[in-house]
Amino acid sequence: MKNLLSLILIFVFLTSCSTLSRKRENSKLKSEIKETLLTYTAKQEAPKLVVGIVVDQMRYDYLTRFYSRYGNGGFKRLMNDGYNLTNNHYNFVPTYTAPGHASIYTGTSPMNHGIIGNNWYDKMEDKVIYNASDKDYTGVGTDSEDGKMSPRKMLTSTVTDQLELHTQGKAKVIGISIKDRGAILPAGHAADAAYWFEGGDRGNFISSTFYMQQLPQWVSDFNTSKKADHYLKTWNTLYPLETYTASGPDLNDFEKAPKGKETATFPYDLNNLRGENGNYSLIKGTPYGNSIVADFAVEALKKEEMGKDEITDFLAVSFSSTDYIGHQYGVNSVEIEDTYLRLDLDIERLLNALDQEVGNGNYTVFLTADHGAVHNPAYLQSKRVNSGYFSRSNFEKQLNKDLKTMYNQEDLISNISNDQIFFNKENVRKNKINPIDLENFIATLIIDYVHIDKVYTRNALVSGIQADGTGRLIQNGFHHKRSGDVIFVLEPAVISYSKTGSTHGSSQSYDTHVPLLFYGNGIRKSSSSKRTEIIDIAPTISSLLKISFPNGATGNPISEVLK
Incomplete structure (x- = not known):
């Protein structure tokens, strides 16, 4: 402590020096002391909140392809004021949503955590099972099968589990997503809550008795407000259609229109289309699915008072609508470009809420994706690129x-x-x-x-x-x-899928290469093209928090990211 006080006194003295010669003489020393003070502070104070953001089906090049159109407060803020790892990959196949989310948070691959697909054939039961289904639990906020879920098929612990264990359960851990698996697997086994969106005729966020016996009042209030109704409106491009030059033409042969619409072209009257497209489920396949997740995450941040004390909390947010839209319209669609421009605004809104509720410098964020996606093979064939269907x-x-x-x-x-x-x-x-x-x-x-x-x-x-x-x-x-x-x-760019839209799951770089951004407390401001792997995220966050790695972790901390 005496050394720290001495550094502070010296820094104050040097700062108060007024002559030009003294400023020149002492500028280097001031810089060194300032860096030491920042490093010391980072070592002493853990973040009050960690926010993990996973964007479903986000290729790495969505950061660069749409960069000039992003605002300064969303993706660009994380890229330019945080640490941008431009060569981050999945180290396994299949590259699907459930294995991706599990690997991000466990710090290991399916060979250890056991989530080998979204669904897989169970040899013991002789049937195909879902990664999060669990008949031992029932829904909370619903009486449908959508609530019979838990993370118990994931065999190893998560970084969120380890935080709960380290703090004797005093940390608050919450997972939120449109998809059940996007909320459940990141939240882990010891979480306080996981919430996901139930479509159909309900349009509510629900949970499972694995986590709770009834929804908190704020969740019930959120559902009662019928926020989902607000988003069943017309989806048109955020900006004039002719400005979407990073994508192909709006009308083409490589996209699938919703039921009740002849062409996959803007605008989309969602209220008119809801009857033939699953009612509230239609929101999932629009940018507004991401917006309602951001709404819910901000509400959780406030009502659960996350990041308000000295014990680190963890908010895991997965934006899944990007995946639904990618599957339906494809990598090269105007719909995808518009979705990411809108997601940029939702991320900015979330970061602003974090600034207001927790304080900039008091929280740490990482952003990545659960997999990428392939260009539509029919489109690639039109460009004479080898591709096909299986x-x-x-x-x-x-x-x-x-x-x-x-x-x-x-x-x-x-x-x-x-x-x-x-x-x-x-x-x-x-x-x-x-x-x-x-x-x-x-x-x-x-x-x-x-093939x-x-x-x-x-x-x-x-x-x-x-x-x-x-x-x-x-x-x-x-x-x-x-x-x-x-x-x-x-073979590369050969898929078993429809002739419209995009998919994923392969070992090719278009599926394995995804963004990885770190920002905030304890994070350096820089970038690197050094290869990193998705299983390195959990050990890096564990190192930042000075807690044990997840018990099956095989990844390594990315030391250059941390101050």
Whole structure:
């Protein structure tokens, strides 16, 4: 403390020096002391609040492609006044929403946390299961299946769990999203609350008895206010349509119009379209889904008094409407550009609320994405770029036919999903087929199928380390107990999807390369093109908070980000 007081007295004395010569002589020393004071303060004071922002289906180049059109208070504020990591990637496949969110917050990949997809085939139950479904819990604020959720299928702890454990449950942790999985997985197992949006005829934020027995009064009040009705209005471009030069033409062949509308073109009369498009669920596929999440997050910040004491709280916010819009209209659409310009304003609004409620310098923010997205293959083909479409039904028919020819047996395959082939173990054993021989036969067979680029077997993934790039990503996404027996990889820009819109899930850079921005308390102002991985986020935040890493963490702190 004496050293700190001495530095302060010296800094004040040097600052008060009035002559030009003294200013010149002491400017360097003043700068060094100021930096020391800032560093000392950062070391002494943890942020009062950490805010994790995940933007669903955000490619890295959405930061640069729309940069000139962003305001100064949203994305640009985080990029220019924080730490911008421009070469951040997912280190596994499949690149889907649930594995992405789980990996951000656990600091490890599906091989450890077990969330191998949004849905996956459960070999024990012989059925496809959802990543957050849990029949042991019921909805709060709803009586529908939408509330029967928990994070229990995620096998490892999250950075939010570790904060709760470190503070003996005194930290307040809340997850918020349009999607249940976007709220539940980041909030973790020990959270105070997770809230997600129920569409259909309700238009409310709901939760699960895993977290609470009834909604807090402020949530009930928010739902009663029918904020969702406000957003069922006309969606037109924020600026004149002719200014959207970072996208393709509004009318094209690569987008899917909502039901009840002939073309995917502006404007969209949402109130008129709601009847044929799921009523309140329609909001999810518009920029207003992000806006209502921002509304709810600001309300949570205020009503829950987050960041008001000396114990760090954690607010996990996932903006998911970008994913719905990307799937429907595609990477190159005016709809996507307009959505990100509007999201920029929502993020600015959230940051302003943080300034007002917590105080600039008292909170830390990180922003990233759960995956990217591919350009529409039909659009790429129009530009003479290699791309295509893969029929999973034709693939399955051909595979079963070839297996019948080879083994004179049917039903050797139980399921094909997430580019994984699951054997029918009982039939394989009954027919005395060696599983490794079957793996190798299928691998040798399907590598010659159209659009199959690479194939990996369970035996190869379990018994050895994959050295090449794609193999490493496959292995990091492979869970020994939950994953399949043969995994195949499609050629770049080949997807199993409709001819309109965009999708994701691959090991290609358009799916793995996502933004990573840090801002605020304890964060340096700079940028780097050094490669980082999504699993590095949780260890970095853990290091900032001086708490234990999540218990399955395999990522490393990005030390240059921290003061």
